[in-house]
Amino acid sequence: MKSSSVFKRAHNRCLNKLAGTEPGALLPAESKLALDLGVSRTTVRAVLSSLTSTGIICRDGSGRRLARRPLAADYFPEAQTESTGAAVERRFMEWILQGDFRPGKLINCAELARQFSTSTTAIREHLAHFNHFGLLERRPNSAWMFKGITADFATEIYEIREMFELRSAHRFAELAPDAAAWSELDIIEREHRQLLANIDERYRDFSRLDERLHRLIHDASQNSFVVNFYDVISMIFHYHYQWNKADEKERNFVALHEHLAYIAALRSRDLRTIDAKCRAHLKTARKTLLQSIDLRLNPD
Amino acid sequence: MKSSSVFKRAHNRCLNKLAGTEPGALLPAESKLALDLGVSRTTVRAVLSSLTSTGIICRDGSGRRLARRPLAADYFPEAQTESTGAAVERRFMEWILQGDFRPGKLINCAELARQFSTSTTAIREHLAHFNHFGLLERRPNSAWMFKGITADFATEIYEIREMFELRSAHRFAELAPDAAAWSELDIIEREHRQLLANIDERYRDFSRLDERLHRLIHDASQNSFVVNFYDVISMIFHYHYQWNKADEKERNFVALHEHLAYIAALRSRDLRTIDAKCRAHLKTARKTLLQSIDLRLNPD
DNA sequence: GCTCTGATTTTTACATATAAAAAACCGTTT
DNA sequence: AAACGGTTTTTTATATGTAAAAATCAGAGC
Structure with a gap:
């Protein structure tokens, strides 16, 4: 299943915006916020609904008002705002830089998926990225070969x-x-x-x-x-x-x-x-x- | 499920090799054939087993002999030897060259998957290839944008x-x-x-x-x-x-x-x-x- | 020892399933 | 009629399931 990193990132970014707002002030329209946060209105509504239930904002007719200034505890941890794909790529780079992988080493995605505790689908899709960078070579129906960094x-x-x-x-x-x-x-x-x-x-x-x-x-x-x-x-x-x-x-x-x-x-x-x-x-x-x-x- | 294109391609290539062999001649060892056809011994065994059941080769102790020359009807159709991925890439190129897609056109993989009657997984994985070529631009959580060929x-x-x-x-x-x-x-x-x-x-x-x-x-x-x-x-x-x-x-x-x-x-x-x-x-x-x-x- | 075949285990490619996120739809209000 | 919020539909990201294919293991023969 999809991690809700988009929601969490939008949530934190929204809190940042609200930190500069006076309590009692009216929030912008949903579509304005969506544009501002770079997500869909669906996600904005999820964020606003979450902020309402934590008492940071409250409804006022069809609009919304800031109820209190957000605190540090209201934010989602930074790590949860990273998408699965970004995490795979980061962890992969750390893994090959820190482990001692000689060029020519074979990497199978089943093992990587277990090690990174994600699915092989996510691994496959994002390792393709490194294939394009020339760091990996894909050999059809077989393991990937680590080529550099030499x-x-x-x-x-x-x-x-x-x-x-x-x-x-x-x-x-x-x-x-x-x-x-x-x-x-x-x-x-x-x-x-x-x-x-x-x-x-x-x-x-x-x-x-x-x-x-x-x-x-x-x-x-x-x-x-x-x-x-x-x-x-x-x-x-x-x-x-x-x-x-x-x-x-x-x-x-x-x-x-x-x-x-x-x-x-x-x-x-x-x-x-x-x-x-x-x-x-x-x-x-x-x-x-x-x-x-x-x-x-x-x-x- | 995986299409058996590797098997079928190996099967046809094997028939090609056998076409130049005298009936009654002993076939090379499985591992030799595997190297020759560029597939695993598992696939070679599947091919040989298939050829035995169609009467093209027959067992002789632990070895195998050519029983009769292969005919045109023994081959798998060319189309079935194409892997899903290759088919997606070819069909996509034909699709964008023949359809009239202006640059900026949005392409969603759900629709493509239906049109090409494959899964979204296959579409996603292979469209990434065109992303790298600069023909498509990937916009996270949204449709792909067709950029060229201009x-x-x-x-x-x-x-x-x-x-x-x-x-x-x-x-x-x-x-x-x-x-x-x-x-x-x-x-x-x-x-x-x-x-x-x-x-x-x-x-x-x-x-x-x-x-x-x-x-x-x-x-x-x-x-x-x-x-x-x-x-x-x-x-x-x-x-x-x-x-x-x-x-x-x-x-x-x-x-x-x-x-x-x-x-x-x-x-x-x-x-x-x-x-x-x-x-x-x-x-x-x-x-x-x-x-x-x-x-x-x-x-x- | 090495090479071969037969059997078993593991991995890959891809289809399907589903929560997250986007997009589309539809009355209201201004 | 343009902008807004509520609701529904569609699409994306990715986990899971499975046949195809590769890799490994094991014994036999040289």
């Missing part, structure tokens, strides 16, 4: 990444001066400087900023294959950031400066400079990833 | 294809002179010339040759992302070949000559010439695809 895999990914990012950076430089991307670049640059000013406490915030910058650049390619490919990079990086904590502050410090040089190059619109700064940064990023992989496969 | 989509694909194929062609030129790919290229070239000699009758065989040449070149990239991307190209082309029959002979004639120039460029190992010939051919191929798309979206 140094070769990283090299292949980076070969594509460099092609795509250079192309995207060129496109970025060609954007009209009034394009929204330029002001987003300004904001990102400012956040880089703020992060550098507090590097000692905030160095862990780098990865989110890294994602934002590179995604902005890739978006300029206007090519869905390029944009989708960044999802692969992003996923691989996301999980490896969690693994390799060695010299994290120093690495992020260097990367922040490389980003600033890259941003300046984009602003100059000089393709040669852009290529140079982009390549320099990607080279460092690849080195970091290869280091993480080496650390994981050959822990000292 | 002119924009073709342009995006060709942007990537050009990047990947130029890179692969360079790698191809750098292969050692004794690499197997060079002799495969010789064979492909010879087949091009043979096809050109009989262009009037055999022009339809071009698409298979096209696939072989480009796949050979992409393989030289040694990059699984590049190789996998060619699957997308291949699929799009495969279905559009079936659609656009206008000037087919002339188009294939031109393409064959472009291929020969491209092959000669690869042999010269001169990167400039390779780039020129590769670009020229891809430009024509893109034009053909765009024409097919236009023909489909705006039939005269």
Whole structure:
């Protein structure tokens, strides 16, 4: 059966909205809330009905009013707001990064389903995702083969990444001066400087900023294959950031400066400079990833 | 329940092998046959047991002998050898190419399952494949959106294809002179010339040759992302070949000559010439695809 | 030892079943 | 008539069930 993660997520998001509302105030219409929370009116009604029974809101004719401010205890635990699919993908990545799986290892979904205590249907459907990422290879009527993450895999990914990012950076430089991307670049640059000013406490915030910058650049390619490919990079990086904590502050410090040089190059619109700064940064990023992989496969 | 397409395919392939065997001859061991037919020994035993009961083979101690030559009536119909998944993918492509689906059209899998008379599970699992190809967009808890095949989509694909194929062609030129790919290229070239000699009758065989040449070149990239991307190209082309029959002979004639120039460029190992010939051919191929798309979206 | 076949166990592919969520439908009210 | 809330219908996500196919086990013969 389906877990009610959509309901629970909407419920928590609704509480967040209500936290900024004065008690006694009238709530928006159901359809407005549905649009706002990104779910169907059916789910909104389920949430409102739940909030009524816990006494957070009360009916007033055909409308609803906030009865009291929501408390921390009114929220569903964060873990219950994750959909089964998202949980499978997260757990799978953690599983292959933490367990020691050599490339070539066979993975059967019956066993995985038992280990993750879900159904084989959910496993099958979501492992297909990693098949597309190149992490798994599906062999019909048989077990899946775990293929990476090896140094070769990283090299292949980076070969594509460099092609795509250079192309995207060129496109970025060609954007009209009034394009929204330029002001987003300004904001990102400012956040880089703020992060550098507090590097000692905030160095862990780098990865989110890294994602934002590179995604902005890739978006300029206007090519869905390029944009989708960044999802692969992003996923691989996301999980490896969690693994390799060695010299994290120093690495992020260097990367922040490389980003600033890259941003300046984009602003100059000089393709040669852009290529140079982009390549320099990607080279460092690849080195970091290869280091993480080496650390994981050959822990000292 | 699972269709026995694996069994039926193995059964037909086994009959093909037996057609070249003298009656009375001893069959290979079960495990040898399994390896040969690419299925498990369990399936081989099921096939052999079936062939025994139809009197095509007979037991001889612990071995088996061919009793009579197989007839056309002994084969399972071709349609039954297609797995459910493959059938769903093929039928879906035919459905979107033949029906008039404008980009943005919503597709729900419940309806598709009814139309294709399979289960929603099979539909869901295989539509995910087209999600990865960029033909569909999955919207959680809701219907799928059909995105292409539009002119924009073709342009995006060709942007990537050009990047990947130029890179692969360079790698191809750098292969050692004794690499197997060079002799495969010789064979492909010879087949091009043979096809050109009989262009009037055999022009339809071009698409298979096209696939072989480009796949050979992409393989030289040694990059699984590049190789996998060619699957997308291949699929799009495969279905559009079936659609656009206008000037087919002339188009294939031109393409064959472009291929020969491209092959000669690869042999010269001169990167400039390779780039020129590769670009020229891809430009024509893109034009053909765009024409097919236009023909489909705006039939005269 | 290795290779073969026969029998048993496990896994995969897919159909079916069902709660969660979306969508559609339908009077009311403004 | 557009917006709203109540109700009903349909669809999605996923758990469960099962035939097909793979994998494993076990004994026989060389």
